[in-house]
Amino acid sequence: MNTLRKVARRELAVFFATPAAFIFFGAFLAATLFIFFWVETFFSRNIADVRPMFEWMPLLLIFLASAITMRVWSEEHRAGTLEPLLTAPVSLPVLVGGKFIACLGLVAIGLLLTLPLPLTVSFLGQLDWGPVFGGYLASLVLAGAYIAIGLWVSAQFNSQIVSLIVSTLACSFLYLLGSDTLTSFFGNQGGELLKLLGAGARFDAITRGVIDLRDLLYSFSLIGIFLSLNVYTLERQRWAGNPINSVHRRWGVLTALLVGNLLLLNFWLAPIGVLRADLTAGKIYSISPATRSYLDRLQEPLLIRGYFSSQTHPLLAPLQPQLRDLLREYEVAGKGRVRVEFVDPQEKPELEQEAGEKYGIRPVPFQTASRYQTAVTNSYFDVLIKYGDEFVTLGFQDLIEVKSEGDTQLEVELRNPEHDITRAIKKVLYSYQGGGNLFAGIGNPVVFHGYVSPEAKLPQPLVELRRNLESVLAELKTQGGDKFSVSFADPDADGGQLADRLGKEFGMRPMVAGLLSTETFWFYMTLESGGQQVQVALPSALDKAALKGAIEASLKRFSKGMLKTVALYTPPANPSMAQFGMMDQGNTFQLLQRFAEQEHRIKPVDLSTGQVDPEADILMVVAPERLQEKQVFAIDQFLMQGGTVVLATSPFDVSLQGRISATDKQSGLSDWLAGYGITLGKTLVLDPQNAAFPVPVERQAGGYSIRETHLINYPYFVDIRSDGMNRNGGLISGIDQLSMTWASPITVDADKNKGRQVVRLLESSRGSWLSDSIDIQPNFDRYGQAGFAQGEAAGRQLLAVMVEGGFASHFKGKTSPLIEEARTRQAEKDKKAKEQPAAGQSETAAEQPVEPQQPEVIGRVLERSPDSARIILFASNTFLADTSLELASGAGGTRYLNPLQLMANTIDWSLEDRDLLSIRGRGHFARTLLPMDKEARMIWEYMNYGLAAFGLLSVWGLRRLVRARARRREQLLIAGRIEP
Structure with a gap:
C-alpha cells in the first residue's frame, strides 16, 4: 500500500507540474457550465434537479479521461523511462494501480469542482439529493472504466495524440453501444442486450437515483478487464525479444480467464433485479409499504400484464426496461398472489384480439423520423391490472410525463409509476370487494341505532318503510354476523329522556309529515363503530331499495376496502350557441x-x-x-x-x-x-412569489394596435x-x-x-398584499415590468x-326548505284548481272549497x-x-x-x-424552482461562473502549498534535520 501511494503521488505531481492540468479542468468546467445554463437552459426548464448535467457527463468524461491518460504510458515510451520502470522492484499490478488511482483522483477533483451547481439548485428549489449522489457515484465509476481503457490504450502507443484519439474512439463506442440511437434499430430483446453492454444505459440507471448492483459491477468489471489487459501488455513488453515459455503462456491463460469471467459475470447477474437501492426522496422506483399493504389484502390472483411493442417511439423505448423492473418487483412483493406477464401483441394475434375486444387496448400511431424518411409506427405501451372480473388499463399517457422545452426538444419520463399502478390495484380491489361482503373491510363491530316511533304514530308511508327496514336489517345481520347488531328505541318513551339527549348530542328533533300536520314522530337512523357515529339519511324514495342503498352507503364509511x-x-x-358563433x-x-x-x-x-x-x-x-x-x-x-x-x-x-x-x-x-x-x-x-401566466398585451406601432401574448410573473397566481x-x-x-x-x-x-x-x-x-380592484389586466406602461402597483405588504x-x-x-329552529317548497307548490296547485274549473263542471261546483292535500314530504332538520x-x-x-x-x-x-x-x-x-x-x-x-426575476437568475448564473473560477484558483493554491511543503521537506532532508 505504501508503494501504491507513492506511485499515485508521483503521478499527481507530474500532472500538476505543467499548466495542462488547469487547462483540462478549466475546459471541463466551462463545457459543464455552458451545457447546464445555455444548452439545457436550466432556468427556462424550471426543474429543481441537475439531471441535465449528468446526461452530458458520460460524453464530457470521455474527453477528460482520455486527456488525463493519454500521456501516462505514452510519455514513458517517448522519454525512454518505461524500461527502467518495468525493471524496478515494483510489481506491475501495483504500478498500474497507482497510476489508475492518480488518474481517478484527478477526475474526482474535476467532479468536485462541479459541486456548486447542485448546491445552487438546492437553494432555488427542493432538490432531491438521492439522484445527485447517484449521479456523482455513476460519474466516478464510469470515469474509472474510461481511465482503465485509456491506460490500456496509452500502453500501446508512444504518441500522446494517437493515444488520445484511440481512447476517445474506444470510450465513445462503449457509450454508444447501449444508447437509444443504436438500440432503436433493434427490437426489445436486441435493444436490451445492447444496453447490457453499453456504458450509457448503465450510467442513466444510476443517475435516476437507483443504484443497481448490476450497474456497479458492470463498471467494476470494465475496470478489472482493462487494468488486467494493461498489466498483461506491460508484462509482454518486458518479455520483448525473449522466446515464448510456459510462464508467458500461463500469463496469457490467466488473463483470458479473468477477462472472460468478468464478462460472463454481467450476463449471469442480468436476470437478478432485487439487489438495488432506491436513493430518490420518495422511493419512486421501489415498492413502498403502502403498495405492500394493498397487495397483502389480495384474496384472489392479481394479473399485471404489460403490452409493449418491440418497435416503439424512441422516447418511450428507454422507459420500457424501467417499467419492466418495477412490475417484477410487484410480483416479488405479491408473494405468489401477483402474476406479471409481458407480451408483444403484434407477435401474438390472439392476445392482440383479446386486448382490443375485452380491454379496449389498441396500438397508438407514433410519428418517427429516421435519417432517410418519416414513418408512422403503431405500437403498444399499456399495462393491464386485472382482479377477478374487474380491470383497469393504463396507457402511455397515464404513465409518462412530458416536459416541453421549446418546439422540438422534449423530455419524457415515467411520471410516478408506483402510484399509477398501485392506484389501479386499489381501484380493482375495492370494486371487486364492493360487489361482495360489505363487512369484509370493516374492523370494528357496527351497531345500528334506530330512533323510531311506534307504528301508530308514523305516517302511512313510513309504516311500510319501518317494515322494510326490519327486513333490510335482517339481511345485513345474516351477512355481517357478529360484526353487526341492531338497536331500536322510542325517543318519546320514559318521559322523553332519550329525545332530550338526541337533541343535545345530534340536534335531532321530532319530524312532521307536512306543514298542516300537528302530529310529530321520530324516524332517525345511525350507525356506530369504533367510537364514530354516522347518521343514515332518510332516502327521498321511501322504498326498500332506496333504504338498503342508504344503509349500505353509510356502512362503507367504516370500511377501508370499498x-x-x-x-x-x-x-x-x-x-352552447355554436350556430351563432358563441x-x-x-x-x-x-x-x-x-x-x-x-x-x-x-x-x-x-x-x-x-x-x-x-x-x-x-x-x-x-x-x-x-x-x-x-x-x-x-x-x-x-x-x-x-x-x-x-x-x-x-x-x-x-x-x-x-x-x-x-x-x-x-x-x-x-x-x-x-x-x-x-x-x-x-x-x-397578490403575491411577489407568483407563477408565470401568458397574458395578452397590446402595444402601439404608430397608429396601429398590435395584440401579443407575453409570459409574465403574474401576482394573482400565488405560488405557495x-x-x-x-x-x-x-x-x-x-x-x-x-x-x-x-x-x-x-x-x-x-x-x-x-x-x-x-x-x-x-x-x-409574507410579502403578499390585497387589492379590491376588479381590473386584473397588467399595465406595463404605467407600472413598468411588474405590471401592477406594489401594495403595502x-x-x-x-x-x-x-x-x-x-x-x-x-337551519336550527327553522322549517325545512323542502316543506316550504312543498307548501308553495301545493298553494299554487290549489289556486290553479280554483281558477280553472274542470270542463263540464258547473259554476256552483267550481265555487266549492277545494280540500288541500298534504304534501308527501317528511320535515326533518338535523340541528347538530x-x-x-x-x-x-x-x-x-x-x-x-x-x-x-x-x-x-x-x-x-x-x-x-x-x-x-x-x-x-x-x-x-x-x-x-x-x-x-x-x-x-x-x-x-413536480419540483419546480422558486419564482424569481431575470436579474436574480443572472446573478445565480454568474455566481456559478465565479465559483468555478474560485475552485480552479483553490486547486492552484493547494498545489503551490503542497509543492512548498515538499521543497521544505527536501531541504530538511539535505540538512539532515529529519530522517528520510
Missing part, C-alpha cells in the same frame, strides 16, 4: 372529474332536491354560483350527518375573454359560512411553497408547490370556533383552512353534527378549472396536476383511506 363515492357539484354549463365562456372542471375518477366513484350532483345522494361519502362543491336555499340545506344537512364538505369558492370570478377582468360572484354560501365564523374577504391576494403549507397530518403530502389563482383571503373567527379544531392549510408569502394570507368539530345547523364533521375551504373559484390548469401546463411545459393531486389527497385524508398519500405527487417534474 370504493368510495364522491358527490361532486360544479356550476352548470351555459348552453361558445360557453364559463369555467369547466372536466380534468378534475377525470382525475378523481381514477381512484373513486364520482357522482355529479346539482343539490336541487335538497339532499345529497345517500351513497356519497364526501361532498365536493366547486365554484358554486347563486345556490338556492334548498341546495344550501343539502350541504348543511350532509355536514350535520358528520360528513366532510370540501368547498372551492371565492367572491370573484374571472373572464379571460379579451381584457382580463374579475366580476363579483355570489356563491350563496356566504351567510352559511359566516355562521361558522368563516369569512371570505372581498379582495384578491413548503413554508406556506401545513404538513402536519399528511393532507398535503407529496405536494411541494401549488398555484392558487385569483384567490381571496380567509378570516376565521376564533370565538365562534371554540371547541373546534382549526387548521391553516395554505398561506401566501399585508403579511401571510390564509388561502385554505379546515375546521373540524361539532357544528350547529344553519357529530364531532367528526369537517369543512375544508379553498378560497378560489378557478384554481381547479380546466382553463387554469391548461394555462399552467403551457407555461411550465408539462402537465400541471398539483391542484388535482391536492383534491385527491383531501378525499383520501377525509375518508381515512390515506395509504396513497405517501406516494402521490412524486413526479419527476
Whole structure:
C-alpha cells in the first residue's frame, strides 16, 4: 500500500507540474457550465434537479479521461523511462494501480469542482439529493472504466495524440453501444442486450437515483478487464525479444480467464433485479409499504400484464426496461398472489384480439423520423391490472410525463409509476370487494341505532318503510354476523329522556309529515363503530331499495376496502350557441372529474332536491354560483350527518375573454359560512412569489394596435411553497408547490370556533398584499415590468383552512326548505284548481272549497353534527378549472396536476383511506424552482461562473502549498534535520 501511494503521488505531481492540468479542468468546467445554463437552459426548464448535467457527463468524461491518460504510458515510451520502470522492484499490478488511482483522483477533483451547481439548485428549489449522489457515484465509476481503457490504450502507443484519439474512439463506442440511437434499430430483446453492454444505459440507471448492483459491477468489471489487459501488455513488453515459455503462456491463460469471467459475470447477474437501492426522496422506483399493504389484502390472483411493442417511439423505448423492473418487483412483493406477464401483441394475434375486444387496448400511431424518411409506427405501451372480473388499463399517457422545452426538444419520463399502478390495484380491489361482503373491510363491530316511533304514530308511508327496514336489517345481520347488531328505541318513551339527549348530542328533533300536520314522530337512523357515529339519511324514495342503498352507503364509511363515492357539484354549463358563433365562456372542471375518477366513484350532483345522494361519502362543491336555499340545506344537512364538505369558492370570478377582468360572484354560501365564523374577504391576494401566466398585451406601432401574448410573473397566481403549507397530518403530502389563482383571503373567527379544531392549510408569502380592484389586466406602461402597483405588504394570507368539530345547523329552529317548497307548490296547485274549473263542471261546483292535500314530504332538520364533521375551504373559484390548469401546463411545459393531486389527497385524508398519500405527487417534474426575476437568475448564473473560477484558483493554491511543503521537506532532508 505504501508503494501504491507513492506511485499515485508521483503521478499527481507530474500532472500538476505543467499548466495542462488547469487547462483540462478549466475546459471541463466551462463545457459543464455552458451545457447546464445555455444548452439545457436550466432556468427556462424550471426543474429543481441537475439531471441535465449528468446526461452530458458520460460524453464530457470521455474527453477528460482520455486527456488525463493519454500521456501516462505514452510519455514513458517517448522519454525512454518505461524500461527502467518495468525493471524496478515494483510489481506491475501495483504500478498500474497507482497510476489508475492518480488518474481517478484527478477526475474526482474535476467532479468536485462541479459541486456548486447542485448546491445552487438546492437553494432555488427542493432538490432531491438521492439522484445527485447517484449521479456523482455513476460519474466516478464510469470515469474509472474510461481511465482503465485509456491506460490500456496509452500502453500501446508512444504518441500522446494517437493515444488520445484511440481512447476517445474506444470510450465513445462503449457509450454508444447501449444508447437509444443504436438500440432503436433493434427490437426489445436486441435493444436490451445492447444496453447490457453499453456504458450509457448503465450510467442513466444510476443517475435516476437507483443504484443497481448490476450497474456497479458492470463498471467494476470494465475496470478489472482493462487494468488486467494493461498489466498483461506491460508484462509482454518486458518479455520483448525473449522466446515464448510456459510462464508467458500461463500469463496469457490467466488473463483470458479473468477477462472472460468478468464478462460472463454481467450476463449471469442480468436476470437478478432485487439487489438495488432506491436513493430518490420518495422511493419512486421501489415498492413502498403502502403498495405492500394493498397487495397483502389480495384474496384472489392479481394479473399485471404489460403490452409493449418491440418497435416503439424512441422516447418511450428507454422507459420500457424501467417499467419492466418495477412490475417484477410487484410480483416479488405479491408473494405468489401477483402474476406479471409481458407480451408483444403484434407477435401474438390472439392476445392482440383479446386486448382490443375485452380491454379496449389498441396500438397508438407514433410519428418517427429516421435519417432517410418519416414513418408512422403503431405500437403498444399499456399495462393491464386485472382482479377477478374487474380491470383497469393504463396507457402511455397515464404513465409518462412530458416536459416541453421549446418546439422540438422534449423530455419524457415515467411520471410516478408506483402510484399509477398501485392506484389501479386499489381501484380493482375495492370494486371487486364492493360487489361482495360489505363487512369484509370493516374492523370494528357496527351497531345500528334506530330512533323510531311506534307504528301508530308514523305516517302511512313510513309504516311500510319501518317494515322494510326490519327486513333490510335482517339481511345485513345474516351477512355481517357478529360484526353487526341492531338497536331500536322510542325517543318519546320514559318521559322523553332519550329525545332530550338526541337533541343535545345530534340536534335531532321530532319530524312532521307536512306543514298542516300537528302530529310529530321520530324516524332517525345511525350507525356506530369504533367510537364514530354516522347518521343514515332518510332516502327521498321511501322504498326498500332506496333504504338498503342508504344503509349500505353509510356502512362503507367504516370500511377501508370499498370504493368510495364522491358527490361532486360544479356550476352548470351555459348552453352552447355554436350556430351563432358563441361558445360557453364559463369555467369547466372536466380534468378534475377525470382525475378523481381514477381512484373513486364520482357522482355529479346539482343539490336541487335538497339532499345529497345517500351513497356519497364526501361532498365536493366547486365554484358554486347563486345556490338556492334548498341546495344550501343539502350541504348543511350532509355536514350535520358528520360528513366532510370540501368547498372551492371565492367572491370573484374571472373572464379571460379579451381584457382580463374579475366580476363579483355570489356563491350563496356566504351567510352559511359566516355562521361558522368563516369569512371570505372581498379582495384578491397578490403575491411577489407568483407563477408565470401568458397574458395578452397590446402595444402601439404608430397608429396601429398590435395584440401579443407575453409570459409574465403574474401576482394573482400565488405560488405557495413548503413554508406556506401545513404538513402536519399528511393532507398535503407529496405536494411541494401549488398555484392558487385569483384567490381571496380567509378570516376565521376564533370565538365562534371554540371547541373546534382549526387548521391553516395554505398561506401566501409574507410579502403578499390585497387589492379590491376588479381590473386584473397588467399595465406595463404605467407600472413598468411588474405590471401592477406594489401594495403595502399585508403579511401571510390564509388561502385554505379546515375546521373540524361539532357544528350547529344553519337551519336550527327553522322549517325545512323542502316543506316550504312543498307548501308553495301545493298553494299554487290549489289556486290553479280554483281558477280553472274542470270542463263540464258547473259554476256552483267550481265555487266549492277545494280540500288541500298534504304534501308527501317528511320535515326533518338535523340541528347538530357529530364531532367528526369537517369543512375544508379553498378560497378560489378557478384554481381547479380546466382553463387554469391548461394555462399552467403551457407555461411550465408539462402537465400541471398539483391542484388535482391536492383534491385527491383531501378525499383520501377525509375518508381515512390515506395509504396513497405517501406516494402521490412524486413526479419527476413536480419540483419546480422558486419564482424569481431575470436579474436574480443572472446573478445565480454568474455566481456559478465565479465559483468555478474560485475552485480552479483553490486547486492552484493547494498545489503551490503542497509543492512548498515538499521543497521544505527536501531541504530538511539535505540538512539532515529529519530522517528520510
